[in-house]
Amino acid sequence: MAADEQLHNAASKGDDDFRIVTDLLNLSVSKHKIDEHFTLVWANPYFYKFIGFPKDEYEALFHNLPDLYYASNPEDLAVITEHVLYALEHDTGGYECVTRLAHKSGKLMWVKFSATFLDEYVDGYQLSYTVMTDVTELMEAQVELEAQKLALEEANADLERLAFVDSVTEGYSQTRFNIEAARRIACAGAGAFQLVSLDMKKFKLLNDIQGIEMGNEVLRHVHAMLKKHLRAGELLARISADTFNLLLEAADEAETIERLTGMVADINRFNEGRTHPYYLTMSMGIYRIDDPALPITSIRDRSNVARNASKAIATAQHFTYVFYNEIDRQKLLREKDMENRMHLALGDDEFVIYLQPKQRLEDGEIGGAEALVRWIDPVRGLVPPDEFVPFFERNGFIIEVDLYVFDRVCAMLRRWLDEGRPVVPISVNMSWAHLRNNDFLEPYDRIRAQYDVPAELLEIELTETMVFANPELLIGVIDDIHRHGYRCSLDDFGSGYSSLNALKDIDVDVLKLDRAFFSDEDADNEREWNVISSVIDLAKKLELETVAEGIESIKQSAMLKEIACDMLQGYVFSRPIPIEEFEALLSSGKEE
Template structure:
């Protein structure tokens, strides 16, 4: 019996198959993302229904596109059975492709079962016509349709599994292309199966003749085709829209969760090192207090600060300083137990909360462990260096029963460790609070000093060895406080250095020295060269030389009247930078002296490159002239000979005995200073000394070197 096809419906069947395939690919990606089993099952069921409707609709539209010279109809019951088969096949396919792994045997087995299921749906749908006599199928085309169904199913399963990751690049383009191929394969199977059907001449459609529960040919077919097409497109499009909405909702939920985690992390951890921050540490200490109070046990707070970190930060830059902090934090984590907490409070301050301690000795061992590991050095930004902490230890409950008290006591113990040499640790003692309070008061006094007149300069004279005349002076800072009285430099200079106040105080010293030189000039005294000490913190300031030059010009003093002293050990911390700074001073017209020579670790090559005007022999070697006999004399003699060979003057400080004076004079030391010759004097007393020298030696040089 001859047959024909409605090409418009054929084209629509291909479009439906392609859309159904794309929906299947999208659903595979959506189901894969579902972590909750209930949601996964819901998407599998809904996806199977949509995909099943799509596949069955393609088949049914293809059937409606087919026509014979007799009226055709379709039994609703059998047609419903074919739709049910489509649902089952779709559920099975989605379940297979959304597995985490898809092995080759499972792929082949799944493809065979799915192909048989699709073929079963097709031939069940054909049976819904209830042809009399029945439809005969050509064996080769029947086998070909079955083979196409199986091969197409295997390919579809593999493609869907490969494209289930929605994060792939150009995923929509890839899925569209794959859907087109899958759609053609599915329709190819259908129309091959239709071509295999052989309808006998004179056959009739039993679905039209024998039952009211059927769909007849003619106008009803056109209406039915339009209804099925619209209904199918609506289901598939709604399914895709729901999938996209769920994807965006999932993305939004994921983004909110990620943002929430980031907010929690920012609120809990230090962003630079990844350690706990202050607020998190406070919570853990409060919890430890409650637990230890209930169990009558103890814990320790180890408060630490990195020695010399400010110098590293200022000289090598903040970026390198950050790398040092991160490297130190990682080393610190290796020193603690799993139950301990490590936090960064800010800057270079770190804290270890050590819980479940049996005795104070456990805390001491942990402090020793930290120091031992840090002596091994750290690697920051590819550079190996040693960064040592000073550690203060406070114990609960004996040193305090609150977070603030314990941290304050541990901090006080840490400063005690710094005062006693750094790179060590100390347990908190009650007296340390008094020292910490004194430190705070001195720091406040330093802040108020310039405004309230607490600071004053004294001048220690330097004498020429050959004539005994005053050769110059060294400006020495003094602090006279209403509460503390007159403080020695050793009591306040280290505090000013740690707090950074030394920078502005240093500029005050330069300005006040210039003003005093001008006063001496106004009093008719000869021009005077005055030495001013530069601190380590001052040397890290990029604008040090320009700022000092501005001060000198404003006070109308010649640069040649000032000499700046740099301690040898400080000069060698960053020798190349020191050389650059010295050359800046020299180009501006200032002279430089290396102070405390012999106590550091100078390289002779660098000493030559410094090209300074003067070396000052440390008082340790001056004392050695009396205490160490020939060895002490040999060392001082060698230093003087070295300086003279480099065309530098030599000043010996700390001269306190006649024998020291005589030996230095015999060695041709250029200048001396010390209590034997003259103690530090007020500006007025130093002026009186100069007036006396002018009276006794009227021909003294107008410019003292």
């Protein structure tokens, strides 16, 4: 049979088999010889529409030779060739692949090729049917999805580093130390470890004289020297400022002091040969962990109490130390005293409300405030919140304190409304202890109804620790808060390792960025601000307001405004102040 007749018969058979289907589906279908050119034998009208070339023009320019058509992008033809050869070698009966194809307009399309080998031959070459499908939008969407996934992974990695790596020493952060220490203590059992809290004396003076960078160099040096003395299974971290924690193997007092003496000696070895030495001195508290069930925060509290007591000891050594024992009893006595007096103190209004203003960065005005509680003891004076709040959380009295604060805030808002004063939303902290009761919002509603205060003026702050400890429980809690009309904020976001993915399920109104994000007061750490900016961008996409906490410098404030953070809260704008001072500040701002 002549070649022309063979071609005609092949084309006719193709028309008979595929014309109806391809016309209905607008599919590009073509028949090719499996030769070195993939010579086109027949194609339906949609083939030419697909590539943009009319049939006559295609034949005149490319002579039905697809390899000539692909001359400008041979790497894409190579993808097809590779799949054809593989199919022939493994007798698969056809192939599928995705590669690019140039349209007449010059646009490169992503095309899926689906080919079936036929039991037909022309000029001794087997024939195949090929269907082409434009998958450009799908490929572009996949590329965009991969880019978004990569960006999210990078943001999470940056957050993980921010949470787990100390920015100064490049060693463990407090968060990572807490996790690792708790695990090792629990696995080892009672009496296996002791926690040493180490604080550098007069370090602030060194910072003031030599500058922050020199201070950081000293901190890195101290960290490196302490790390040299660690044994397998022991841990070290800078906890805050110039305070370090060491989890060491438990030993008797003499051996422990011998080890600590060696550490301090190595820290001060840089003075050897100096005419005017400068010795770094330290105070230390040591707590032998006899109860591995204690939370790591309680273990640290005990070593901190001992360390603070050691500061008063006079010594010719370069460090002072106290082992936690009698100090423990004294602290328990103070807590017992607080427990004996707390109900009476609440009834006598010894707990006082302070307000810390939140500044709107858009116009510099007050956009709200956080209500904070202070205990003014008539005998002891101001009792630090970090002394009574953790204790009240442990014994459950924090519930009564929180409701007292909420009552005073509602009374204050009612008075502002009645007197025609400027009014801004006030946020109150809610302890996890409330969540033990399924009807935890009932007393809040009763108080609010008593004062007839609009719920939208009240915001309930939940801490990051509460949320990420049990996100399933908190999803329902937040829904309840919203059903009752209150706003809800996530406080301390970033103080631990926060997963950005979890935010899609935590339907809060406000995201409060913890001071851990803002370690650089000069706002010069580009990587740190890239992370902050990414979190704020994500919050905006989730329609969350953002509040930056612990802001202490004008540079930080300016940078936050530049990246469109909604509000800040910190000493750069105002410390926590009594209600009367806040009212005066709010009124003066509104009058301006």
